Amino acid sequence: MPDCKWFLITQQSCKGTSTKIGVSHPDHSAASITKTSLVSAAMDSDLENLRLKAQNLDAAGRIQFMKGLRDLQLSIETPADTLNRYSGLHLEVAGTRVGGDLGLFELLSSSAPAPLGVQELASKTGAAPLLISRIARYLASIGTIAETGPGTFTANSITKTLAEPGYKGCIRHFFDNCGPVFQALPEFLAEVKYQDVTDSAQTAFQKAFSTDLPAFMWFPTQPEQFNHFQQAMTVQGRQGTQWFTAFPFEKEASDMATRETVLVDVGGGFGHQSARLLEAFPQLAGKLVVQDLPATFAMLPPPAQGLLSKDSPIKAQPHDFFTPQPVKGARFYYLRNVLHDWPDDKCVEILRNLADAFGPQDQPSHILIDEMVLPDQGVPWQATTLDLTMMGALASRERTVGEWHDLLDRAGLKVLRIDTYALDKRDSIIQVGRK
Numbered sequence: 031m032p033d034c035k036w037f038l039i040t041q042q043s044c045k046g047t048s049t050k051i052g053v054s055h056p057d058h059s060a061a062s063i064t065k066t067s068l069v070s071a072a073m074d075s076d077l078e079n080l081r082l083k084a085q086n087l088d089a090a091g092r093i094q095f096m097k098g099l100r101d102l103q104l105s106i107e108t109p110a111d112t113l114n115r116y117s118g119l120h121l122e123v124a125g126t127r128v129g130g131d132l133g134l135f136e137l138l139s140s141s142a143p144a145p146l147g148v149q150e151l152a153s154k155t156g157a158a159p160l161l162i163s164r165i166a167r168y169l170a171s172i173g174t175i176a177e178t179g180p181g182t183f184t185a186n187s188i189t190k191t192l193a194e195p196g197y198k199g200c201i202r203h204f205f206d207n208c209g210p211v212f213q214a215l216p217e218f219l220a221e222v223k224y225q226d227v228t229d230s231a232q233t234a235f236q237k238a239f240s241t242d243l244p245a246f247m248w249f250p251t252q253p254e255q256f257n258h259f260q261q262a263m264t265v266q267g268r269q270g271t272q273w274f275t276a277f278p279f280e281k282e283a284s285d286m287a288t289r290e291t292v293l294v295d296v297g298g299g300f301g302h303q304s305a306r307l308l309e310a311f312p313q314l315a316g317k318l319v320v321q322d323l324p325a326t327f328a329m330l331p332p333p334a335q336g337l338l339s340k341d342s343p344i345k346a347q348p349h350d351f352f353t354p355q356p357v358k359g360a361r362f363y364y365l366r367n368v369l370h371d372w373p374d375d376k377c378v379e380i381l382r383n384l385a386d387a388f389g390p391q392d393q394p395s396h397i398l399i400d401e402m403v404l405p406d407q408g409v410p411w412q413a414t415t416l417d418l419t420m421m422g423a424l425a426s427r428e429r430t431v432g433e434w435h436d437l438l439d440r441a442g443l444k445v446l447r448i449d450t451y452a453l454d455k456r457d458s459i460i461q462v463g464r465k
């Protein structure tokens with residue numbers, strides 16, 4: 031009896047009540063011309079219009095648009111939707127890590143646009159066909175890969191992103207390094223009776239990894255995890271406006287020809303920020319120094335290994351920023367995402383070491399802090415997420431404009447100008463000089 035296949039389409043109201051708005055039948059096209067299918071066609075066209083609109087937005091408009099879409103989505107959630115959303119949060123990064131471990135993103139990206147079937151994926155990854163089909167359909171359901179038909183999959187733009195080593199490192203960093211900290215955070219905060227976290231040796235990180243060491247002493251003892259962390263840093267800010275286009279770099283470094291060192295990239299990781307700067311200003315060859323822990327330089331990936339050669343245009347110098355700065359009188363000491371790793375008293379130590387290396391008044395040095403400057407209200411979720419990650423792992427924080435002023439004041443320094451260049455996380459360049 032055909033009627034048994036008819037199913038009721040209901041619309042869930044915000045209060046969780048259901049209203050019958052139409053009926054549909056999978057086998058009868060005429061029957062599908064119901065109020066529901068009309069609504070669905072109109073919705074498809076609305077969504078297509080939104081997609082087209084998004085393509086024409088500039089960076090700021092795109093961010094505003096994504097915030098609007100997110101707010102809209104949350105505002106129409108039913109309690110069941112809310113529950114479903116939370117139920118999948120942990121799995122999303124775990125499942126994506128599995129996809130990365132299997133090399134699924136590289137496989138699909140290299141064969142795209144041709145799709146790959148389950149049997150092919152199984153034979154290329156060594157996974158059982160049933161298992162890989164379940165992983166692949168899960169990843170397709172969360173938008174990480176695209177499903178082209180029953181049991182066939184291809185790469186979408188997200189797959190291609192995740193196929194790149196730096197982004198793969200990010201997923202490993204989020205899962206392997208941040209995940210355990212987030213798991214330990216609630217219990218840790220209860221144990222400290224919800225008091226401020228200010229000691230980098232007493233955080234959820236120590237609980238998560240059963241260590242007494244602060245994160246940046248522990249990481250060098252764990253090369254694989256440290257490597258994921260460093261890989262993650264290389265892709266942050268790769269897209270979008272570069273800091274030296276928002277900050278008037280060329281004007282502020284107008285005497286670069288006469289400077290021995292123009293910029294020291296302090297705690298500069300794999301030197302990716304210096305490399306981007308050199309690409310924009312080739313005349314800086316030989317005038318850039320990147321400093322970091324010896325353990326960081328020991329794991330430089332192949333594209334960055336040139337940093338270690340004698341004729342590299344960027345000099346790699348192992349240096350601990352809690353010790354006196356060896357490069358004196360550089361035009362700039364650049365700190366990207368370094369101070370947000372440390373509580374205030376440690377930041378003051380780092381800053382004083384740099385200020386002690388400043389050049390004389392006729393050849394002034396400045397510090398460029400490349401970090402978030404949080405507004406007092408309406409802090410975006412991307413920034414609050416990092417703020418709590420910093421608290422959980424490092425007893426540190428993202429800072430508001432007032433907090434930056436206070437911190438710099440404690441180090442005998444002052445803000446000269448602030449240029450915000452990325453609206454999602456409010457990344458900004460704070461130019462800092464002596465008080």
Ligand SMILES: C[S@@+](CC[C@H](N)C(=O)[O-])C[C@H]1O[C@@H](n2cnc3c(N)ncnc32)[C@H](O)[C@@H]1O
Pocket residue numbers: 246263264266296297298299300303321322323326349350351352365366367368371
């Ligand atoms: C959050 S990462 C930022 C890396 C890079 N500046 C960037 O923005 O991509 C912090 C960096 O500080 C380095 N670091 C931590 N402690 C350090 C120390 N005592 N001396 C020098 N570098 C250190 C880490 O190895 C890491 O590369």
